[in-house]
Amino acid sequence: MAGPGRRVLNALNPLSKLAVCAIWLAASVLIFDAWFQIAAILLVWLVLIVFQRTSPLVLLALMVPFCLFGLGFLTTSVLFRQESDFAVQVASETPFGSRAFSAGVNLFLRAIACGMISTFFALTTDPGAFVRALMAYAKLPPRIGYSLFAVMQLVPDLAAEAQQMRFARAMKSGRAPRRIPGPFEAVSLVIPLLAFGIRRAGRTAIAMEARGLATGTPRTLTNVPKFSVRDAAFVAIALAILGSLTVATGR
Amino acid sequence: MTFDLSTPEASSAAEWRGVDVRYPFAGRNAVGPLDLQLRPGERVLLLGASGSGKSTLLLTLTGLLPNSIPAEVGGEITIGGIDVGSREPAGWAPEVAQYFQDADQTLCGMRVEDEIAFALENRAMPEAEIAAVIGDAMREVRLPESWRQRRSSSLSGGERQLVALAATLVQDAGIFVADEPTAHLAPEAANRLHALLAKAPATQTMLIVDHRLDGLIETIDRMVVLGADGTIIADGVPRTIFRDKRAVLATLGIWRPAAAELDGELTRIGLAPPIAPLSIEEALAHLDPSHAPQSAIARAKPVVAAFVAACAAPADAAVTDAPVAAELLDAACAPFLGPVVLRNVDFRIREGETVGILGANGAGKSTLGLCLAGLLPVKSGKRQGATGGVAFQRSENQFVGGTVSDELRAALPPRIGDAEQARLVAETLEKWGLGGLGRQHPFELSQGQKRRLALATLTITDRWPLLVLDEPMAGLDAAGAAALTAQIAGLCRQGRAVAVITHDMDLALRLCPRSIVVGEGRILADGPTGELLRDADLLRRADLAEPSSAAARRWLDRVAAC
Numbered sequence: 001m002a003g004p005g006r007r008v009l010n011a012l013n014p015l016s017k018l019a020v021c022a023i024w025l026a027a028s029v030l031i032f033d034a035w036f037q038i039a040a041i042l043l044v045w046l047v048l049i050v051f052q053r054t055s056p057l058v059l060l061a062l063m064v065p066f067c068l069f070g071l072g073f074l075t076t077s078v079l080f081r082q083e084s085d086f087a088v089q090v091a092s093e094t095p096f097g098s099r100a101f102s103a104g105v106n107l108f109l110r111a112i113a114c115g116m117i118s119t120f121f122a123l124t125t126d127p128g129a130f131v132r133a134l135m136a137y138a139k140l141p142p143r144i145g146y147s148l149f150a151v152m153q154l155v156p157d158l159a160a161e162a163q164q165m166r167f168a169r170a171m172k173s174g175r176a177p178r179r180i181p182g183p184f185e186a187v188s189l190v191i192p193l194l195a196f197g198i199r200r201a202g203r204t205a206i207a208m209e210a211r212g213l214a215t216g217t218p219r220t221l222t223n224v225p226k227f228s229v230r231d232a233a234f235v236a237i238a239l240a241i242l243g244s245l246t247v248a249t250g251r
Numbered sequence: 252m253t254f255d256l257s258t259p260e261a262s263s264a265a266e267w268r269g270v271d272v273r274y275p276f277a278g279r280n281a282v283g284p285l286d287l288q289l290r291p292g293e294r295v296l297l298l299g300a301s302g303s304g305k306s307t308l309l310l311t312l313t314g315l316l317p318n319s320i321p322a323e324v325g326g327e328i329t330i331g332g333i334d335v336g337s338r339e340p341a342g343w344a345p346e347v348a349q350y351f352q353d354a355d356q357t358l359c360g361m362r363v364e365d366e367i368a369f370a371l372e373n374r375a376m377p378e379a380e381i382a383a384v385i386g387d388a389m390r391e392v393r394l395p396e397s398w399r400q401r402r403s404s405s406l407s408g409g410e411r412q413l414v415a416l417a418a419t420l421v422q423d424a425g426i427f428v429a430d431e432p433t434a435h436l437a438p439e440a441a442n443r444l445h446a447l448l449a450k451a452p453a454t455q456t457m458l459i460v461d462h463r464l465d466g467l468i469e470t471i472d473r474m475v476v477l478g479a480d481g482t483i484i485a486d487g488v489p490r491t492i493f494r495d496k497r498a499v500l501a502t503l504g505i506w507r508p509a510a511a512e513l514d515g516e517l518t519r520i521g522l523a524p525p526i527a528p529l530s531i532e533e534a535l536a537h538l539d540p541s542h543a544p545q546s547a548i549a550r551a552k553p554v555v556a557a558f559v560a561a562c563a564a565p566a567d568a569a570v571t572d573a574p575v576a577a578e579l580l581d582a583a584c585a586p587f588l589g590p591v592v593l594r595n596v597d598f599r600i601r602e603g604e605t606v607g608i609l610g611a612n613g614a615g616k617s618t619l620g621l622c623l624a625g626l627l628p629v630k631s632g633k634r635q636g637a638t639g640g641v642a643f644q645r646s647e648n649q650f651v652g653g654t655v656s657d658e659l660r661a662a663l664p665p666r667i668g669d670a671e672q673a674r675l676v677a678e679t680l681e682k683w684g685l686g687g688l689g690r691q692h693p694f695e696l697s698q699g700q701k702r703r704l705a706l707a708t709l710t711i712t713d714r715w716p717l718l719v720l721d722e723p724m725a726g727l728d729a730a731g732a733a734a735l736t737a738q739i740a741g742l743c744r745q746g747r748a749v750a751v752i753t754h755d756m757d758l759a760l761r762l763c764p765r766s767i768v769v770g771e772g773r774i775l776a777d778g779p780t781g782e783l784l785r786d787a788d789l790l791r792r793a794d795l796a797e798p799s800s801a802a803a804r805r806w807l808d809r810v811a812a813c
Contacts, residue, residue: 128361146359153360157404161648163587167626168649171641172662177626192651199694203356206319210357211418212344212373220372222381223365 008230009051014130015137016231020238021121027242028113034102036249037109043241044116052124059119066115073107127152129225136224143215150204154197161196162189263332264426264456265289265312265347270326272307272316272481281307282481284326289426294448294457294470296489299477300504301699301728305460306352306430308477311335312458313343330426345374348422350415352430352460352726354408357415363406364389364399366414370422384421392417393443408435408644408722409612409754416444426456433463434725435644437611437754438796442466462728463755464508465799468529479503494518494527504730509562509757509799510534516554522547531802540809552810555803562757562800563781564605564764573601576717576748577636582629584615584622591630592618595773600717600748605739607759607766607780608752611794614769616752617644620719623750639750640715644722646705647694655680655696655704656689662708675711683707684731699726703735710738718742721752736762756784756798768793 028040048054131149134140140148163177166185170177181189213219271283282304289295299305310316314335317324328335330346348370351357358366364385371381389396392413398406403414412435419427429448433441441463448457449470461467474492476485484499485492493500493511500507510528517523517534528534537543538551578599585591592615600606600623610616621627624639643649652658659676667675680686683703688696693704702725709718720739724732739749739762753759759766759780766780770793776783783789784798 128365150360153402153404156402157360160404164643164645164648167621167641168643169651170626171624171638171649172651195694200355202319203353204359206315207351207356207359208369209319209339209341210313210315210344210349210351211359211370211422212341213369214339214341214373217373218375220375220378220381222368222372222378 009047009124010126011230012124012234013225013227013231014125014133015225016227016235017121017125018130020235021117023239024117024242025114027246028110028117031246031249032106032110033249034106034109036245037106037113039245039249040113041109041116044113044120048120048123054123059116062119063112063115066112067108069115070108070111073111074104076104129223132221132223133225136221141215142213142219146208146213150201154200157200158193158197162193165189165192262290263288263329264291264293265331265458266327266329267308267311268327268329270308270311270324270328272304272311272325273323275321275323280304280481281322282311282477285477285481285483287475287483287486289456289458291425291456292454294472295459296464296468296471296474297458297460297477298474298500298505299460299728300479301703301726301731302697303477303479304481305477306697307481309349309428309430309458309460312426312428313340313347313349314338315340315349341373344370344422344424346424347426347428348419348424350419350427350429350432352434354411354415354435355404357418358403358411360402360404362399363394363401363403363414366403367418367421370418388417388421391420391447407613407617409437409440412436413440413612416447420447425454426458427451429457429459429461431461431726432459433461433467435612435722435754437614437794438756439794440612441754442796445470462506462726464506465510465530465757468508476500476503476505490527490529493529501729504728504733506729506732513555513558513803516558517551520550520554522551522554531799531806535803535806538806540806540813548810552807555807559800559803559807561761562798562803563760564762571601573603573746575599575636576602576604577623577625577634577639579619579623579629580633580635582622582632582634584618584627585630586618586621587627593769593773596622596629596632598623598767598774598777600750602716602748603743603746604765605743605749605751605763607763608750608769609754609756609759609766609783609793609795610769612754614793615772616769617721619769620721620750620752624717624719637716639717639719639748640709641719642702642705642709642721642723644725646701649705649708650693650701653692654690655685655693658693658704658708659711662711664712664714679707679711682734684734697726699728699731702726703731706735706738710742713745713747715747717748717750719750719752722754723751724753724755724758732758756796757800760784760798760800768795770794 024040028037045059048059049056127149131145135142135145166177166181267285267287269284269286271280273280297305297308307316310320311324311328312335316322318340330343359369361369367385367388368381371384394413394417403411406414416432432444436444445466451457468489471489474487474489475483476492478484485496493507494514497511497515508529510530510533513531513534514524514528522538524534524537538548540548579596582596583591584593584596596619608616608619618627620641622629622634624641625634626641650658652661656676659679660672663672663675680689685700685703685707688700693701696704702723706723709715723735727735742749751759751763763780765778766783767774768776768783768789775793776789790797
């Protein structure tokens with residue numbers, strides 16, 4: 001069951017969260033300071049664990065791809081430092097050993113910080129509510145909005161479909177399916193899943209058309225997320241923390 | 252623009268004039284040429300063998316075919332006298348509510364309440380009104396309130412069908428079109444749907460395709476039968492067609508209600524019911540033991556007894572001493588990466604045994620089947636025995652070949668030579684009624700054909716000592732179902748164990764000497780199918796219904812008591 005904190009974050013208007021996340025992402029990109037990035041990562045962790053009751057293990061697992069991405073920056077920066085003079089110059093002012101390593105660490109942390117801010121948005125936002133908010137407040141056309149929504153919904157469906165395919169293949173090969181597919185199995189699923197995605201998109205389009213989704217006709221939007229005092233408080237607190245951090249880290 | 256299809260001025264709610272449909276690269280018409288008129292307020296049942304073009308015909312009504320699905324459509328189609336082509340398909344939504352064969356074609360993957368609201372939002376209905384309508388629809392279809400926030404794609408196949416039904420009913424359109432609305436529904440849910448159709452406003456026109464006729468047929472005014480070539484071969488009152496065209500329908504492999512068979516037998520001995528019956532009760536109403544002549548009852552008794560016996564698996568088919576093919580011991584079963592849905596499962600299936608797995612939508616039958624087959628590891632407890640072959644509910648998931656023939660070839664052991672492979676493939680195609688489709692892509696087949704192909708790939712070799720068939724008859728016509736029933740009986744005679752997951756109580760009774768009933772997170776009962784389906788309390792707890800032959804058995808009990 002969702003805790004009260006979970007309800008607070010989920011009840012926020014997705015556009016408030018989007019705006020705050022966009023500002024924090026911009027800050028993470030522009031503020032080349034390792035302490036700032038660390039603070040951003042820890043803050044997201046704290047908020048997700050305390051308010052969203054997200055397991056630290058889940059957060060660690062979600063950080064893996066961003067860490068790998070950041071590792072690329074780190075190695076590039078250490079091995080090819082002449083390519084990043086500006087970054088090296090800026091990073092030299094931070095207390096992380098050599099200039100090249102310091103710049104690499106900055107880029108590494110920045111990748112994780114951006115990833116965690118995105119994760120915060122994804123874990124606290126219902127895709128349906130997000131699309132509805134975009135249609136209601138950003139005048140996103142319903143056809144595009146629902147297409148976007150269908151794409152977002154396709155991700156978990158692809159996982160379920162992949163699982164059914166794995167069962168069928170495991171049956172044909174005479175072995176029980178592994179918990180996590182191996183690289184060959186994963187690659188072999190790509191084309192069937194693509195075919196599924198195309199079929200599913202066609203069916204969804206027919207379903208929406210048969211139920212009257214058309215362009216240029218007025219329509220009602222139900223369950224539109226409302227803006228409330230909580231949104232104002234959330235934005236104010238998030239920006240205040242950002243300002244404090246910026247000042248504290250000397251920018 | 253909307254208009255009232257029930258007004259006297261609208262002489263036809265919908266009409267097809269000289270319509271034929273041909274899909275790209277197809278050698279013949281999928282439908283037609285045909286002429287069909289639906290009168291306002293009429294309830295029409297469209298029957299036909301698998302692949303006869305029923306679904307295709309429905310898709311032409313609002314122009315989804317050819318606007319959204321490529322095909323050549325000839326002739327003229329009108330709704331309320333207006334050419335269908337004069338609007339986009341979406342423009343007909345206020346007049347036509349469409350419930351597709353595949354729930355995924357009706358639903359869009361949203362949360363349940365959003366799915367139900369979608370058509371009303373598109374109609375710009377005020378939000379407060381939409382909220383009230385959603386509540387009413389959920390109550391009417393008996394969707395739990397707890398489903399409101401659930402994503403429709405996280406529901407089981409039958410549950411999705413119920414949501415799709417609610418989403419379609421709220422449209423309150425003048426024409427309601429439904430393609431196999433009960434295909435994946437448990438008996439109680441199917442009865443609920445039939446009741447909803449029965450109490451629909453008299454002004455609403457209905458066009459329904461369904462194979463599950465018992466419980467539905469009484470609400471139907473008119474029946475249209477499509478032949479194998481997609482043309483109309485019968486059009487009239489159901490009672491008349493089922494009696495007068497009995498042989499033709501049987502030859503074409505088209506479903507008939509159970510009463511039609513009994514009517515035929517009673518007619519043969521000169522005890523035909525005064526009116527052609529649509530239910531077993533009607534078929535035996537003139538032979539009520541309390542007032543019918545004793546001589547008539549004496550003549551009818553062996554016929555009714557033979558009918559009841561034919562509806563049940565032979566008594567000697569029960570297997571009690573063969574080696575165990577697979578077993579679950581104190582097992583906890585859960586879907587992949589999901590929570591446990593069944594606990595303390597003790598279940599064994601023996602070689603040569605056919606066991607029915609019965610239960611309501613979402614009870615965990617498919618999960619149990621996958622655990623039994625060894626494809627899903629049990630969360631706790633133990634599974635023993637050979638790995639099983641599974642015919643999945645969505646046949647498409649198991650297709651990997653580019654053509655139907657490739658699919659069958661892939662199921663054969665590689666050591667078999669090309670000539671032998673070709674012979675086996677050709678033989679299997681014929682055996683499963685797929686002759687002439689060998690070069691088609693599996694995804695291009697009709698639902699019934701896909702199911703037959705899936706089963707053909709599992710039975711083309713004797714690789715699987717255990718088979719788990721998940722809703723094997725869904726989408727099959729009567730001929731396909733009869734062929735499959737005979738196939739399953741043959742497999743059991745060869746010593747294979749077969750577990751049949753089904754919502755069809757008639758099938759379970761006819762095919763499975765033994766069944767288990769799943770519900771309340773465990774196995775509720777395990778025993779002879781006939782006995783289980785006589786237990787009214789058990790049926791109520793598990794949301795099941797008695798088989799259609801139950802009324803005939805009760806008649807025999809009354810005769811015996813007199």
